[in-house]
Amino acid sequence: xxxxxQVFRCFKWIERAGDAITGAAGPVFIFLAVCLLSTGVxxxxxxxxxxxxxxxxxxxxxxxxxxxxxxxxxxxxxxPPGFADEISRLQESNGRxxxxxxxxxxxxxxxxxxQWSEELNMTKATTSKCKRxxxxxxxxxxxxxxxxxxxxxFDHHCPVRVNQCIGLHNERHFVLFLVYLSIASFVYAWAxxxxxxxxLGWYSDPWIHRVPEVAFLLIYILAAVLxxxxxxxxxxxxxxxxCGETSVESQDNEYYRKMAKxxxxxxxxxxxxxxxxxxxxxxxVGPNGYPIYTLFFPxxxxxxxxxxxxxxxxxxxxxxxxxxxxxxxxxxxL
Ligand SMILES: [Zn+2]
Ligand SMILES: [Zn+2]
Numbered sequence: 001x002x003x004x005x006q007v008f009r010c011f012k013w014i015e016r017a018g019d020a021i022t023g024a025a026g027p028v029f030i031f032l033a034v035c036l037l038s039t040g041v042x043x044x045x046x047x048x049x050x051x052x053x054x055x056x057x058x059x060x061x062x063x064x065x066x067x068x069x070x071x072x073x074x075x076x077x078x079x080p081p082g083f084a085d086e087i088s089r090l091q092e093s094n095g096r097x098x099x100x101x102x103x104x105x106x107x108x109x110x111x112x113x114x115q116w117s118e119e120l121n122m123t124k125a126t127t128s129k130c131k132r133x134x135x136x137x138x139x140x141x142x143x144x145x146x147x148x149x150x151x152x153x154f155d156h157h158c159p160v161r162v163n164q165c166i167g168l169h170n171e172r173h174f175v176l177f178l179v180y181l182s183i184a185s186f187v188y189a190w191a192x193x194x195x196x197x198x199x200l201g202w203y204s205d206p207w208i209h210r211v212p213e214v215a216f217l218l219i220y221i222l223a224a225v226l227x228x229x230x231x232x233x234x235x236x237x238x239x240x241x242x243c244g245e246t247s248v249e250s251q252d253n254e255y256y257r258k259m260a261k262x263x264x265x266x267x268x269x270x271x272x273x274x275x276x277x278x279x280x281x282x283x284x285v286g287p288n289g290y291p292i293y294t295l296f297f298p299x300x301x302x303x304x305x306x307x308x309x310x311x312x313x314x315x316x317x318x319x320x321x322x323x324x325x326x327x328x329x330x331x332x333x334l
Contacts, residue, residue, distance in 0.1 A: 011232055030077060030163055036222065037073070040188065041066055043219045046211045048192045064296070065184050071298030072177035079300075081167025082307055084130070084137035084150035100290050100299035120288075120311045126318075131329070138308045142248055152307035155246045168307045172283060175241070176295070178234035185227040192220050241282045244272035252328045260321035267321035270312040281311060 044062070052058040125138035132143045135150050142154035144165045153168040166174045197203065199213035207213050240250050253269055260267035272278060280286035283295060284304045294301055304311070 007232075011229075011236060027163060029159075033073070036219075037069065039215065040184070040219050040223065043211050043216050044188055044192075047195050047209045047216055048188065051194075052191060062187070065180055065187070068296070068298050069177065069180040069184055072173045072180060075298070075300065076166070076170050076173040076177050077163065079170040079173060081154070081165040081171075082152035082169040084141045084152060084307075085133075085135045100294045100297075100301045121314050121316070122305075122309050123312050123317055124309050125307075140246070140249075140310065141307070153246060154248060156248070168303050168305075171246075172301070172303070175234065175237050175282075178230055178237065182227060182230045182234050185223040185230060188223040189220065189227050192216075192223070196220055238279075242275040242278050244269055244278040255328060256319070256322050265321045268313070268316075268319060270316040270319045271310060273311060273313060 049059065049062055052062075125140065127136050127138055129135070130137055130141075130143050130150050132145075133148065133150060137150045138152070140153045141150050143150050144154060144157050146157045146159065147165050151165045151167040153171065155166040155171055155174075157165045158174070164170075196217065198205065199207060199216050209216070237247075240247060243250070245253060249269075249271075253267065257267045273281070280289065281304050284290055284301055285292050285294060289304060290301045
């Protein structure tokens with residue numbers, strides 16, 4: 001696992017370097033990304049899709065993947081991540097059709113705007129004052145130097161793909177976008193292989209499609225590269241979610257682990273409720289959240305918390321093994 005972590009860290013570093021170099025070109029990248037995605041979709045439905053088996057099943061599935069891909073990309077670019085200096089956003093979902101319905105009949109209690117169940121140990125977040133913008137902010141919030149605001153459950157600032165921070169309210173769309181992009185590029189690369197040979201003149205049949213061979217081949221190469229890169233990135237994020245950590249916390253917690261070990265203690269991440277529960281809470285599905293189908297349709301749903309309270313391991317109020325004053329601040333993080 002240590003090896004896998006190092007590989008992930010290496011990719012994280014490449015991702016950050018890429019973000020830094022191309023930061024200023026954010027909106028241009030979004031435009032380019034939409035153009036490339038659209039060209040990919042046209043190539044796929046013109047060349048590959050008509051040759052897929054069981055069209056009654058594969059056609060609706062392909063359409064569903066494309067709709068999810070564009071919808072989650074749109075949402076991750078437009079839904080703000082949630083800031084420490086704004087009022088709770090958990091009420092904004094009333095009456096809009098693209099919001100999924102919560103399960104009916106589940107027992108819910110209100111605690112500072114948080115919808116929670118009795119099984120969860122919801123604890124009020126400790127607050128601290130941001131040294132950069134002076135805002136009082138709950139734990140798991142970090143200051144983004146590019147947005148110049150404190151972002152709830154800050155994961156990272158993403159200028160290349162979405163041009164904003166990834167935090168509490170849009171992290172779910174970000175991860176689902178990566179997953180659907182990885183599925184789409186896999187299907188293109190896998191089912192399109194035979195057409196590559198055809199485009200290269202391997203078979204005697206002429207190229208009968210409206211899309212020119214060169215466009216199909218270029219998108220094919222892009223899909224193959226994207227499949228590798230995006231699958232690794234999506235796995236990195238899902239692994240972090242399953243561990244109950246954001247990108248920032250996975251680095252911080254490693255430091256805390258070393259500090260605690262030096263004293264002969266064990267650091268425990270109290271947000272880690274077990275792999276399955278962590279994933280359930282992140283996507284807010286399962287017994288007390290939204291139905292599982294919300295993962296397969298491009299619907300908006302609320303996070304399980306308003307960012308001012310967090311679910312922790314039973315009986316814990318903070319991370320054991322971490323002493324007051326040892327917490328890393330944004331000065332070290334960024
Ligand atoms: Zn701040
Ligand atoms: Zn930001």
